Amino acid sequence: MTSPGAPIGTCVDLTNCDREPIHLLGAIQPFGFLLAVSTPDWFVQRVSSNVADWLKVAPADMLGRSLLNFIHADAIHTLRNQLHIVNMTGTAARLFGIHIDDSLRRFDLAVHTLEGLVVIECEPSVADSSVNASALVRGMMNRVQGMRDARTLSRVAARELRALTGFDRVMVYRFAHDDSGEVIAESTHAGVESFLGLHYPASDIPRQARVLYERNWLRIIPDIEAVPSPIQSAPECGGKPLDLSQSVLRSVSPIHLEYLRNMGVRASMSVSILREGRLWGLFACHHHGPLHVSFERRTAAELFGQMFSLLMENREREAESGYENRARELHNRLVQDMVGEENRAQGIIKHLDDIADQLTCDGVGLSLGSQVTLHGMTPEPPQFAGLIQHLRTELASSDNYATNEIRVVYPEAAEFQERAAGMLVMPLSRLPRDYLIFFRREVARTVNWAGDPNKPVTAGPLGDRLTPRKSFELWRETVTGQSAPWTEADRRIANGLRISLLEVILRLSDQTEEERRRAMQRQDLLIAELNHRVRNILSLIRGLINQSRDPDLTSVQFMDVVGSRIQALARAHDLITADQWGPALFSVLVESEAAAYLNGGARRVQLVGPDARLQPQAFNAVALVIHELITNSAKYGALTDRRGTVTIETRLDDANNFIIDWRERGGPPVQAPSRRGFGSAVIERTIPFDLKGEAQIYFELAGVQARFLIPSDYVRRVDKTSTQPDAAAIATEEMLAPEDVLLVEDNFIIALDAEDAIRRVGAREVRTASNVSAALEMIDERTPEFAVLDVNLGIETSFEIANRLLALGVPFAFMTGYGENEAFPEELAQVPRIRKPFTHQSLAAVLGRRR
Secondary structure, three states, rough: OOOOOOOOOOOOOOOOOOOOOOOEEEEEEEOEEEEEEEOOEEEEEEOOOOOOHOOOOOHHHOOOOEHHHHHOOHHHHHHHHHHHHHHHHHOEEEEEEEEOOOOOOOEEEEEEEEEEEEEEEEOOOOOOOOHHHHHHHHHHHHHHHHOHHHHHHHHHHHHHHHHHHOOOOEEEEOOOOOEEEEEEEEEEEEOOOOOOOOOEEEHHHOOHHHHHHHHOEEEEEEOOOOOOOOEEEEEEHOOOOOOOOOOOOOOOHHHHHHHHHHHHOEEEEEEEEEOOEEEEEEEEEOOOOOOOOOHHHHHHHHHHHHHHHHHHHHHHHHHHHHHHHHHHHHHHHHHHHOOOOOOHHHHHOOOOHHHOOOOOOOOOEEEOOOOOEEEEEEOHHHHHHHHHHHHHHOOOOOEEEEEEOOHOOHHHHHHHOOOEEEEEEEEOOOOOEEEHHHHEEOEEEEEEEEOOOOOOOOOOOOOEEEEEEEEEEEEEEEEEOOOOOHHHHHHHHHHHHHHHHHHHHHHOOOHHHHHHHHHHHHHHHHHHHHHHHHEEEHHHHHHHHHOOOOOOOOOOHHHHHHHHHHHHHHHHHHHHHHHHOOOEEEEHHHHHHHHHHHHHHHHEEEEEEOOEEEEEEHHEEEEEEEEHHHHHHHHHHHHHHHOEEEEEEEEEOOOEEEEEEEEEEEEOOOOOOOOOOHHHHHHHHHHHHHHHOOOEEEEEEEEEEEEEOHHHEEEOOOOOOOOOOOOHHHHOOOOOOOOEEEOOOOOOOHHHHHHHHHHHHHHEEEEOOOOHHHHHHHHHHHHOOEEEEEOOOOOOOOEEHHHHHHHOOOEEEEEEEOOOOOOOOOHOOOHHHHHHHOOOOHHHHHHHHOO
């Protein structure tokens, strides 16, 4: 198994390593040469000692001379172009088959920048016309990407990489949480010893080597017996070593070469497998004789390693995502349930099983105050108490803590390691320390090591601890006292759970309780108020229906009478809710009633005198009175004749009471009714009864006269206000109703009622659609003469239909229950609107004919 040492010539700081620093030589592999040149003058600063042989010049003449003295001008031009890419991307450039001098020789080049230097590495091109890196890698990835689990994916990838490179053995080596490694997949030539399933201790690959594997994807050793070429520095460099971390030619430490000799390996290559920029594992390639893989094939292998890393990361993320999504669903449900608990401590205990379900664990323990609760496979209560005491003493951090071997940090855990070998600790408070602990049981397993991982090494030329192992014979160990390790996904889930328990449930407990109490009070008041108002409205409607009964009325007439009175209340309600249930203008009430009932005749109702705002209670009462007066006048009084008028004169007396004088002129002679109906009762008794005001009505021959006094408690004085008439008042009586009408309404019952009302107005055909797409299809099929559009169609609005009608020049009106609060686009702001609940009269007003 390849276990690389640090590359030669690196500037990585080794002084803080837990092992003794490895002696590094400033040297590169002898199958190529290296130049480090300064920019922009391209002076040679460092060269490998064999570069003079490659370029046929004297070694002493190399240092401090311009690169133009040795490299062909065309090659310099190509290098300069590639440097633009290198500077923009921060990566190394690869060039293949480049002429660098006047000879017929071709070289493959790798170029990268380093602290003001351009590092150029050259090696002779190998005739390999079959190599097309992108095509090779595309085919290799097509054959591996169908594999789902990590081991099968790795096995196929190892086979593909061996076919590409020709090594005797290609292994996929995966690092564990403790930095030890395992060969999880392998592809070998017939007769080659298998290392599949063997484990290797973390010490086989030093920490500094792992760092370099994360910076450089590929490293090759064509022959461990080859003598490396040392790097020489120009005097002006001051002897500073050249950082070869990104070098493709860098040599290796003699420790690693000795390691390979002990394994019987003559050539090796490694390709990094990274996840999120961290070393996940390696492709480790071995050959029992010398083997040089061309630069182009190495480039393909490196690209394959990068693509494989992304694929492996995606596979693991898929598995983790499913695990985390399930935990998130449980977490959200748990938090919702626990927020409703009256006692937070009892809430955690009650839902302890639900909490345990969020993580893959075998048991859970809770220490909260003086109370201990254990579920599943956990230590016994006395053992758990000892563990809690240890954590309170030794665990200073407030963050979650996880270990898959409790006995390492708490030796007494050996007593219960079969039931609880690993734990994830979640602190829930500062003082006193409360903990929620997830436990995992022991997973005893047999590990096959490539040699005894604990066997002392013998002294060697570079020191005791740096001498590689000489024995790789199978050494079997039964591992006990450990659980399955806690993954990063486990830790993320636990962190989210801890935040919820602390912030949502524990830290905000008192505030949440108080807010919950206040919210319940507000809810109770709202429900009581809503219940009161709904009951009042229902009682009022029932009263209107009962009192409107008249044996002389047909059923249709009865429906019209009741409907008109309900409409009056609805209009009044719209006006007072338009300003957050506040006082509304009396003049607007009069104009609204006149426009809704009289359409084009609304201008014959004249309002004279100061205006006033009436409180909601008074506004509803006065609305019913004005409605009955206008209705009676339109049926029997001045408004039955086009010459008749109604004058409503207002004034405020010294006590700020609002006085309303109603006078009719120009109508037929008036006689007092022979009997008092419900309408008369509304006019005469509503204001005195509801508002403690006054009401008087006189049936003069020239017309009805009435006087009303609204007490000052319900009145807010304002200046005379001019208001615009409602859209219904704009229509003229001379317009004819359209025969073909498009109705867009998403409520079936309302649609039926509207269809009937539109036909009564005079339309011959009404086509009804319940959504935007259906309406647009009907318009495309036949353009209507007119359209009535409900604004709100559930999840969509009718504005798209309106814009289509505008483009076609088709007149239309909106029907809405939102009144003036609806947000209309600017181009639709002036379109007439029919307020819900609509009436025959309001529809007639916009369609052009009044019945």
